[in-house]
Amino acid sequence: MIDSQVAALHQAQIMKWVNLYPPKHFARFVFPSGESNKNLDFFQQVIEFLVGNEFSRALNLVAIGGGVVGDLTGFVAACYLRGVNFIYCPTTLLAQIDAAIGGKTGVNLPEGKNLVGTFYPPKQVICDSYFLTTLPDREFQSGLAEAVKHGMVCSEDYFNWLKENADAILSREPDVLNTLVTESIRLKAELVAKDVQDQDCRQWLNFGHTIGHAIESATGYHHYLHGEAVAIGMIAAMKLSEEQFGISADKTTELIDLLTKFGLPVTLDSSIDAGVKIEKIISYLKLDKKKRAGQLKWVLLKKMGHPILISGSLEDSLKPILLMLGAR
Ligand SMILES: NC(=O)c1ccc[n+]([C@@H]2O[C@H](COP(=O)([O-])OP(=O)(O)OC[C@H]3O[C@@H](n4cnc5c(N)ncnc54)[C@H](O)[C@@H]3O)[C@@H](O)[C@H]2O)c1
Secondary structure (H helix, E strand, O other): OOHHHHHHHHHHHHHHHHHOOOOOOOOOOOOOHHHHHHHHHHHHHHHHHHOOOOOOOOOOEEEEHHHHHHHHHHHHHHHHOOOEEEEEEEHHHHHHHHHOOEEEEEEEEOOOOEEEEEEOOOOEEEEEEEEHHHOOOOHHHHHHHHHHHHHHOOHHHHHHHHHHHHHHHHOHHHHHHHHHHHHHHHHHHHHHOOOOOOOOOHHHOOOHHHHHHHHHHOOOOOOOOHHHHHHHHHHHHHHHHHEEEOOOOOHHHHHHHHHHHHOOOOOOOOHHHHOOOOHHHHHHHHHHHHOOOOEEEEEEEEEEEEEEEOOOOOOHHHHHHHHHHOOO
């Protein structure tokens, strides 16, 4: 399975690699790029493609693309003939440091994102910084938000390293990118290994995501890339952390400075529909709360690298923070 844009850019190189060790039976499904295709229709199309090609359980199903192709292919791999070998070659920064680690697979339903899926980790993940050379700037920067999150939640040293190497990261120097990808994977994998089923410390990785998801929903998924919404969500989470746990406001300023350096938004865009409505963001948080059986969990920081998971209604505290961040 290969993302159509990745195929257009890298087909020749990928076929050179395939032909080094030609498989006995090879077929290629080009998946039309885009989140809107991560659905049950395409799940069925891929399954029918595999059946039509008479692939047995000896199949190695390889995903080459971003998180969309990875999530869908992983789900197909988990289901086809009750499970076949899954290999993932993530080609976006977000997929290399986030989606490829931890085994979450799935597709969207019209009712919401990732509502159907499984935990089915790939047998192998092959990250190559070669692919990142063609990633559009905005997609690259969106992926950087997850690296910043790893620093905030898991390691202040890593956060400081990101700050010190920001220029080289933005110039996509291969050695620096390899260090970034390796370190982010290590930090995420450590938490996943302790809590595969996402019931405890793995949820720390949702730092900035509770509010980020509500921002994405409130703006109809059209305006912000995932990492962009998470960037604003992390700032809001830091403001809540200042209030609830007394973390120093200097740390919030350091976060804002790094996100700005990485070209990520640090306030809500007031030009969208004359401003993102606070009540709309709160209503999506409440919807999220309903889905989670009445318990909305917030990841806040007591100190850099020291997250805490709390349940409760922080919506009233959040409203003035959202106002300060440019919501109306
Ligand atoms: N499974 C998980 O744990 C997990 C974690 C985070 C996100 N996700 C999922 O990942 C998806 C988002 O992933 P994404 O940001 O990688 O998006 P994506 O897969 O849509 O890729 C983003 C864009 O970049 C293009 N692209 C990919 N690689 C490229 C390259 N090397 N050069 C040029 N263009 C390239 C794609 O065609 C697409 O247009 C969402 O569906 C999200 O739910 C899953």
